[in-house]
Amino acid sequence: MTLPAHLTLELVTPERAVALETVDEVEIPGVDGYLGVLPGHTPLLVALKVGELWYRQGKDRTYISVAFGFAEVLPDRVRVLAQVAERATDIDIDRAEAAASRARERIASSVDDVDFERAQLSLLKSTLRIEVSKKSQPNGS
Secondary structure, eight states: OOOOSOEEEEEEOSSOEEEEEEESEEEEEETTEEEEEOTTOOOEEEEBOSEEEEEEETTEEEEEEEEEEEEEEETTEEEEEEEEEEEGGGOOHHHHHHHHHHHHHHHHOOOTTOOHHHHHHHHHHHHHHHHHHHTTSTTOO
């Protein structure tokens, strides 16, 4: 059996297609940890957590913030069905920082009707979006 030279990455949300690329490598934020995928990977299904997905084309990496969903890994393809996904270059940093600030205020609040789990999740997603957006800046990692 000949191994494929590349992977086709398909990343979609319920609202839109985020990526359809030919890539050399993908790293997926699975609920059990990050999973690196190279061409020829064994087929599997992975549940996604809130995290950073990146893919590599040659030496260039592209970063995407994702939250929840599933990834299907095949030897020549990775299909990601995420509830939320946003490329680093598309993230509005001011909006993400405002959302993180609101979440911190809700967590610190002593009001009884605050949904702390929802506030913590909002803070996690906002913080991730901020970190991923930094990767698209010239001095990012």
